Amino acid sequence: MPALKSVLIRGENLMFQRPGGFTFSAPAFSVSAGEAVAVLGPSGSGKSTFLDLVAGVLRPSSGTLEAFGHDTNKLSLGALDQLRGDCIGVIFQEHNLLPFASVFQNVALGVQFSKARRARLKSGSLATEIAALLTAMDLDAETMMHRPAHTLSVGQRQRVAAARALLGDPPLVIADEPTSALDEGNQQRFMDLLHAARRASGAALLFVTHDPRLVQDFDRLIDLSDQGARLR
């Protein structure tokens, strides 16, 4: 695990081109350990593409991206997947959970593909760890644990997704507009719980949103409004 305040992710001159003319250019940026960074930009500005680049799902067409001490251009696809599984927790905008699986199974997925994250489980017991994270996200672990995911409310689903992203203490959590389907009251509650839980675990947060009201509690802001993606 990287030392505190060490740089987890650093990007310079990043550009991504899709066949068909879609081009995205990112400003130079970095995310340090334990830091909360908001990525702000309107729809179509390339926020999701930016997250895919950071997570190593997409390879930049040009530029440099260093992640957790590795030059991602030199890593194979498999190694990038491994790096993502080991070091990054992900919260989606919506459809975060497998509807046919239980809450426990959904959260446990967080360490399913990473030995490193499994090894970082504090108590050594998956069930105890999941229960603690659900409680941290203000969910009743005892009654919630074995409920099928499709029976949860949207707010509950997002909190379960946050618990999954934090399981196994990944150094970085990335969130792609996870509050967009929540009402105002629930948005703030979710943000408070997420900040508290990630501070407790020491994880950095890279949070994408188009809503300027949500960025006040972050250490830094990456604004994609001017750089943006565009169709050429």
Added chain:
Amino acid sequence: MMVGLALRSMLARKLSLILTVVTLALSVALFLTIERLRVATRDSFDGTISGVDVLVGARGSDLGLLLYTAFQIGDAAPSMRWSSFLDVQADARTQWAVPISLGDSHRGYRVIATTSDYFDFVRTGRDRPLAFKAKAPSLLSGFGVVLGSDVARALDYELGDAIAIQHGLASAGDRSHETQPFIVTGILAATGTPIDYSLLLHIRAFEAIHEGWNGSVPGRAITRHDGATDRTVIDLSGDEFEPSRLTAVYVGLKSKRRIFQFVETIEDRRRTEPLTAVLPGITLSQLWLLLGSAERALLTFSVLIVLAALAGQMTLLVATLDLRRREIAIYRAMGAQPLAIAGLLVVEAVLISLAAALSGLVLTLLGTWVAGQVLGGTLKLDLNAVMVTIRQGQALLAFIGVSAVTGLVPAFLAYRSSLQDGMRARY
């Protein structure tokens, strides 16, 4: 946990999956049933007269004589003289000779007129002697009759029951032998051969009930034994009951090395009566050669049905991929490599085919058991002799293997879409 999740994911799509499994299971069952029928037919034919070295009959077709005499199939073979039987019996190379006379029946089941030697020398299956479920002290003495297992079961006969045989294959109306009933003196254990559907009686009793007949035309009524209290002790050793003709002779030789020499001698009997000597094993091989292309065509047809069903399975998996893009995106976000996701699809295809193979096997066993109960007498085959043959087991493994290969197509598409979609499903 991934297997558990894969199963839950499949359960969430259970209706389409059940329909796919049913389609595949039916095609597997069809394939297995055809193979089972093939094996049962071969076993039944090969095992019917396994202890017989040579079959001798009147000059004619080898295959026709064998099929009619041993398997009761096809047109009646011409008869041979009794004196020729005595010649065969007296040959120095002959260890035993059992006369066979066919032609009459009882309620649709064939009657085999023979001697008690039949039970001592005729073998079934892999050299298995005939066994009895029940028998009286004397089997074929007088007007005693021994029943094949299925005859006794289907007609609910027991030892001591009196039955009348009919002339030819007339099943009901014929009453020409009604005044001369036979008494059940034995019931054979099941053999899985046409013997199960036969009645065996002494060739002299067979002669006695035809006494006075002119060919197939009934003659004067024979009434001298009508009042006998125990028909199984009637003495039929008199010369008047010696048959003049018979259908064929089962022959066992002292030395197998002399089979071809013996056959040559039989076929050279032009001066007395021209005869045919058949080697059952060789003639059956000729039969399988003749039927081989039909067997292969049937098998190819059933394999094509299985392949069509597998194509259906592939279509289903491809069609559901769009619905599963979110699921796949979640796995990717958690660090799953595209190859792991492709593997998941292959595992799913294998699980489906495994379920289909097992269901198909159960369907086949159940279906052939029911067919055996309902159509046993008609098919004259033991469909349930073997649970699963090696060839069937290999076919099932091949089916699962091919299914895994067809799973590669949706797996490849999932791999490609997961690379394109990244951590979220794009529509």
